[in-house]
Amino acid sequence: MIYILAALLPPLGLLVNGQPISALINLVMIVPCILLGLIFPLLFLLPSAHAVIAVHMKRTDRRQREVLEAIQRSGVPPADWRP
Known part of the structure; x- marks a missing residue:
């Protein structure tokens, strides 16, 4: 479930997973990706x-x-450990 949230709403998925710094970095990353995503x-x-x-x-x-x-x-x- 957390993977679906991370794929659809990346900053929220990272916050729920306990990674606030990564969520902030991801939020900053979204802005240029949206702008440049129109080209690429x-x-x-x-x-x-x-x-x-x-x-x-x-x-x-x-x-x-x-x-x-x-x-x-x-x-x-x-007991449930698998390498």
Whole structure:
């Protein structure tokens, strides 16, 4: 669900994911992309791509942190962990 929000409303998706600085950068990035997007339509996708990638990286970091904490607590990886 967060990926859909990040693709359709990039700054809001980043804010909901807990990345206010990335949301601000994305908001600043939207203005030139809209202006230059009239010439190069592919630039309309740049803020959405930035948001989706940032959300994915943050979620991956969280998952890795959870696995590391579980290993440190018990000495073995969690049961649902897959490399």
